[in-house]
Amino acid sequence: MAGDTPLFQGRGWRVDALTVDQLPRLQALFDANPGYFQAINGRDAAPDEAQTEFDELPPPHLPFRQRWVAGVHEEAGALVGTLVVVADLGTPGVWHIALLLIDQARHGSGLAAAVVAGLQRWAAARGAQWLRLGVVVGNARAERFWLRQGFQPARLRRGVDTGGRLNDLQVMVKPLAGGTLATYLTLVPRDHPDADLP
Numbered sequence: 666m667a668g669d670t671p672l673f674q675g676r677g678w679r680v681d682a683l684t685v686d687q688l689p690r691l692q693a694l695f696d697a698n699p700g701y702f703q704a705i706n707g708r709d710a711a712p713d714e715a716q717t718e719f720d721e722l723p724p725p726h727l728p729f730r731q732r733w734v735a736g737v738h739e740e741a742g743a744l745v746g747t748l749v750v751v752a753d754l755g756t757p758g759v760w761h762i763a764l765l766l767i768d769q770a771r772h773g774s775g776l777a778a779a780v781v782a783g784l785q786r787w788a789a790a791r792g793a794q795w796l797r798l799g800v801v802v803g804n805a806r807a808e809r810f811w812l813r814q815g816f817q818p819a820r821l822r823r824g825v826d827t828g829g830r831l832n833d834l835q836v837m838v839k840p841l842a843g844g845t846l847a848t849y850l851t852l853v854p855r856d857h858p859d860a861d862l863p
Contacts, residue, residue: 692713700769750784752793760788760797798836802832820836
């Protein structure tokens with residue numbers, strides 16, 4: 666059951682932090698959406714995919730302030746998506762979207778864009794100045810989606826293990842408080858196009 670106070674919400678949906686007891690619902694969401702896992706790793710969700718997602722932390726060389734594994738719930742309570750966000754990843758003010766998965770039956774409904782817009786407002790109110798993410802090169806639907814949300818390409822990271830397959834990841838960035846990509850890259854040199862930092 667979702668918590669009483671959502672992290673943020675919109676018309677007909679809310680985003681709540683998930684707890685360990687909700688992992689079976691998250692696993693069921695993953696199992697019902699094999700297209701995402703096939704596109705990213707060429708396989709269905711593993712039997713412990715939800716637990717792995719819940720437990721996975723950024724690498725030790727990237728400090729962070731807080732991490733949320735959240736569920737996107739419809740008004741009736743159905744879990745129709747998940748969102749993993751990391752605050753102050755590597756640098757204060759830089760928040761990272763580690764995962765956004767919306768049930769494939771809701772694709773094209775506008776729900777994903779609404780959730781991203783809500784996330785931006787919520788994160789900015791808590792000190793986020795930039796949002797960043799990595800999108801798998803060749804996942805054309807995701808690449809188009811993030812461009813439509815105003816994210817700009819930064820660094821291309823090659824040969825990243827995303828959970829069973831090596832993929833190239835396009836790092837994308839969006840300012841939440843003004844600023845240019847050049848400004849961002851002075852703050853986060855590891856995302857510079859010429860960087861070879863991990």
